[in-house]
Amino acid sequence: MSDVTMNVWRGDGDGGDFAEYTLPSQEGEVVLDVIHRIQATQAGDLACRWNCKAGKCGSCSAEVNGKPRLMCMTRMDQLPEGPVTVAPMKAFPIIRDLVTDVSFNFEMAKQVPAFAPPPRPEGGYRMQQIDIERGQEFRKCIECFMCQDVCHVIRDHEENKAHYAGPRFFIRYAELEMHPLDTNDRRELVRQKAGLGMCNITKCCTEVCPEHIKITDNAIIPMKERVVDASYDPVAWLGRKILRRQKASPGEAAAHGA
Amino acid sequence: MAEYESHDYDVIIIGAGGAGLRAAIEAKARGLRTALICKSLLGKAHTVMAEGGVAAAMGNVYPEDSWQIHFRDTMRGGKMLNNWRMAQLHAQEAPDRVQELEAWGALFDRTPDGRILQRDFGGHRFARLAHVGDRTGLEMIRTLQQRVVSMDVDVFMECKILGLVADAEGVVSGAVGYWRPTGEMVVFSAKAVVLATGGAGKSWKYTSNSWECTGDGHAMALWAGADLIDMECVQFHPTGMVWPLSVRGLLVTEGVRGDGGVLRNSEGTRFMFNYVAEMFRAETADSEEEADRWYEDHSAGRRTPELLPRDEVARAINTEVKAGRGSPHGGVFLDIATRRSPEYIRRRLPSMYHQFMELAGVDITAEPMEVGPTCHYIMGGVRVEADTGAATVPGLFVAGEVAGGMHGANRLGGNSLSDLLVFGRRAGMGASDYAAGRSGAPKPDEGEIQHSITEALAPFERTDGENPYELHQELQEMMQTLVGIIRTGDELERALGELDVLRDRAAKVTVGGGRAYNPGWNLATDLPAMLTLSRCVTLGARDRKESRGGHTREDFPTADPEFGKVNLVQRQPSGGGVNGDIKIAPEPIPEMPPELAELFEESH
Structure with a gap:
């Protein structure tokens, strides 16, 4: 059987370089399998993250031949002939080798105000399937952070991270905003602190999503519209001034839900 | 003396799958200083892989369903080896735990009238699995994770815990481990510790489990003096x-x-x-x-x-x-x-x-x-008090797959997710009450801490030793061949011999590179737990001379009513970690009260 050559980035925050590893190829392998074989036979300390190895946990994100991929779902025999390049995600600081410091995402998660439903009515909440399907689409997110990795707002502009949550959290805000029971209003937050306006809908995030979530079309664009309605629509502004209300009260939401 | 970073909490929870997250929510809600520690990033634990659903007798599809029927299904599925009180609490409380998830933002599939939809599953008489398509585990872990984050629980990610540490009186008072990104050592002192470390499938060659499932909690509990029960019951x-x-x-x-x-x-x-x-x-x-x-x-x-x-x-x-x-x-x-x-x-x-x-x-x-x-799953685990999750050593509480008793000899599909919720909460309560009642600052023993650190770093000191990856592969081959789905007395005796050899070789493991994010070293530090876990399963399998649920003996192919009355209890009274001497003995299973026993007499 023929050999496979892997160029794997080795190094840490202070720098590094690609190292070449040649192994006999094995039928049916994914990139992560080859990385594991390199660990077992040539470089026991080669760092990479992984958990489920079934495309469900989103741990093994890396840039394979320059494109963000889950290593566990990228078959070697579907890559072009020749050496395969594996590099860490570029948008995050490197810890070691293929492992990056993704704590930015966990910090952004802390800024999302919690889901706030009305008190539970007797017999439980009622929601129709059709009303939760969009939210369910966003909740398929496995937090691989590849959408964050390709988003050029932060990929090439570290300084934007302070005030830009990124696509993963835009779908989180959208999910809560579209939740039939939620009583919070996060539109101002999304506009000001999460930096939704900085996204100029190039759809890079949607293209790399392993769960095929339509991040741009189904979350970001509708959220932009809602933010515009909330902040810039003069009629709505006047209406709010007169009626002094932002969103359905908890009581109304409960009535709607029942 | 090795240096280490120190943290002090009322309650620490080791493991951030469903059980650990739920325990953390409970402890934090009760006002305790709470820390959640996990080997991977938050939200990546094995719970994320569960598909089918979470079993709870809500009766949304079949109103005639009840906790009694769920209880009965669970006990029969477990071949009556279950701890009846755990099975009862589980069946009674699962519906509330599922409803609670919904109040925290989970979006379960719906019935036509807008309630939580429930699906059929093996061994359950009625459709009772609340689910989200075939990704229920993801929904559950994300919901709990988001709750934990919103409550501002302190979360310590990519931290490998090496062992529990007791104080001079033998009360569990913390844990010692290291940060995977840096390799630096860390000690958590705590008034109560919750173990929620999950499963142990990584000792076998063919497993549905992720790399994290190395039986850390089973081994750490045993090393700390706790009882394990029915470790031979492994679901293939x-x-x-x-x-x-x-x-x-x-x-x-x-x-x-x-x-x-x-x-x-x-x-x-x-x-x-x-x-x-x-x-x-x-x-x-x-x-x-x-x-x-x-x-x-x-x-x-x-x-x-x-x-x-x-x-x-x-x-x-x-x-x-x-x-x-x-x-x-x-x-x-x-x-x-x-x-x-x-x-x-x-x-x-x-x-x-x-x-x-x-x-x-x-x-x-x-x-x-x-x-x-x-x-796929280990039914055996740490022996606990059903209502509080308390292990048999003071200061230690246990929930989820690492706990034993709930599922008896065989687990029904859907009962694991509900187990995590019900007993994660109960262990969180148990640990909180214990911590609140414990006076003075916990003082984990310095000698134990130093010993754990020295052992963990030893692979860097050696040269020309064993490759941890090769050793792991050999362990997996051996367990697959000799302690797999079908067992015989001869093969189990051979396995114990092989485990002695592997243990000696594990003491000579060498790793290259530095301490920062070094998977070879990380694996080397997982090996002691895997070896202890493998030995416990093998000992239990050798001594349970019958076939029951997830334990099949070719030389004893039928269930023996006498063995149906006992748990096989393992403990390590004289310490010694992976080299310690494990005692195993049958002890009577708790007797079911008459009002529950009656449920098995009706003609269904």
């Missing part, structure tokens, strides 16, 4: 993928067989007809023609033998492979392609179709799958 699912390497062990749903798929050996024989045990003969088809009629119309024939209980099917596959009639990669063939149209297969089994197409390059509408048994 009969159909996991065996090829390609990338998906070895990944589950293949029973639905393939339910929808007409059949098992064949290398000679093309539909071999399950040769493995119908006497007790199932009356209800099982005795010819392919009859079995195929049953698929079309259940009243036109008896059930196909492909749908015998999981242990029967797994045993049959094992025998075929051992007899040299296996598939090229050591499994058997699961064939639906010649039996159903491509349209039917794609419609009924979309995820299986994509799983095989994307990962194996196998078109299951045109070719057979290769499948074999895969290690």
Whole structure:
């Protein structure tokens, strides 16, 4: 059987370089399998993250031949002939080798105000399937952070991270905003602190999503519209001034839900 | 003396899967200083892989369902080896725990009238699994994770805990470990510790478990003096993928067989007809023609033998492979392609179709799958007090897969997610109450801390030693071969000998590179727990001279009523970590009160 050559980035925050590893190829392998074989036979300390190895946990994100991929779902025999390049995600600081410091995402998660439903009515909440399907689409997110990795707002502009949550959290805000029971209003937050306006809908995030979530079309664009309605629509502004209300009260939401 | 970073809390929780997250929520809600510690990033724990659903007798689809029926199903599924009180609490409280998830933002699939939809599953008399398509575990872990974040629980990620540390009086008072990104050591002192470390499948070659499932909690509890029970009860699912390497062990749903798929050996024989045990003969088809009629119309024939209980099917596959009639990669063939149209297969089994197409390059509408048994779940675990999750050493609380008793000898599908919620909360309560009542600052023993650190760093000091990856592979091969789904006394004795050798070799493991994010070293520090776990399973399997649930002895092929009355309890009274001497003895299982025992007398 023929050999496979892997160029794997080795190094840490202070720098590094690609190292070449040649192994006999094995039928049916994914990139992560080859990385594991390199660990077992040539470089026991080669760092990479992984958990489920079934495309469900989103741990093994890396840039394979320059494109963000889950290593566990990228078959070697579907890559072009020749050496395969594996590099860490570029948008995050490197810890070691293929492992990056993704704590930015966990910090952004802390800024999302919690889901706030009305008190539970007797017999439980009622929601129709059709009303939760969009939210369910966003909740398929496995937090691989590849959408964050390709988003050029932060990929090439570290300084934007302070005030830009990124696509993963835009779908989180959208999910809560579209939740039939939620009583919070996060539109101002999304506009000001999460930096939704900085996204100029190039759809890079949607293209790399392993769960095929339509991040741009189904979350970001509708959220932009809602933010515009909330902040810039003069009629709505006047209406709010007169009626002094932002969103359905908890009581109304409960009535709607029942 | 080695240096380390120190943290002090009221309650620390080790493990951030469903049970750990739920325990953290409970402790934090009760106002305790709470820390959650996990080996991976938050939200990546093995709970994320659960598919089918969370079992709870809410009665949304069948109003006649009740906790009593769920309790009964669970006990019968566990071959009555379960801790009755755990099974009772589980059945009674699961509905509230599921409703609670919804209040925290989970979006379960709905019934037409807008309530939580429930689906059928094996062993459950009524449809009772709340679910989100086939990604219920993801929904559950994300919901709990988001709750934990919103409560501002302190979360310590990518921290490997090496061992529990007691104080001078023997009360568990903290834990010692290291940060995986830096390799620096850390000690958490705590008034109470919750273990929620999950499973142990990584000691076997074919497993559906992730790298984290190394039995850390089982081993740490034993080393700290706690009792383990029924460690021989390990669930092997009969159909996991065996090829390609990338998906070895990944589950293949029973639905393939339910929808007409059949098992064949290398000679093309539909071999399950040769493995119908006497007790199932009356209800099982005795010819392919009859079995195929049953698929079309259940009243036109008896059930196909492909749908015998999981242990029967797994045993049959094992025998075929051992007899040299296996598939090229050591499994058997699961064939639906010649039996159903491509349209039917794609419609009924979309995820299986994509799983095989994307990962194996196998078109299951045109070719057979290769499948074999895969290690899936451990029913045995730390002995706990049902109401509080308290282990048998003070200061230690345990929840989830690492706890024993709840599932007896065999777990029903859907009961693990509910287990995590019910007993995660209870362990969180138990630990909180204990911490609140404990006076003075916890003082973990410095000698124990230094010992753990020295042991963990030893692989860097050695040269020319064993490669941890090779050792792990050999352990997996050995456990798969000698302590797999079918066991015999001779093979178990051999396994104990092999484990002695592996333990000696593990003491000579060498690793290269530095301490920062070094997977070779990380694996080296996982090996002691895997070796202890493997020994406990092997000892239990040797001493339980019967077949019951997830434990099958070729030399004792039937259930023995006397063994049905006992837990096999293992403990390590004189310490010694992985080198310690494990004692094993039968102890009577707790007796069920009459009002619950009555539930098993009715005629159903």
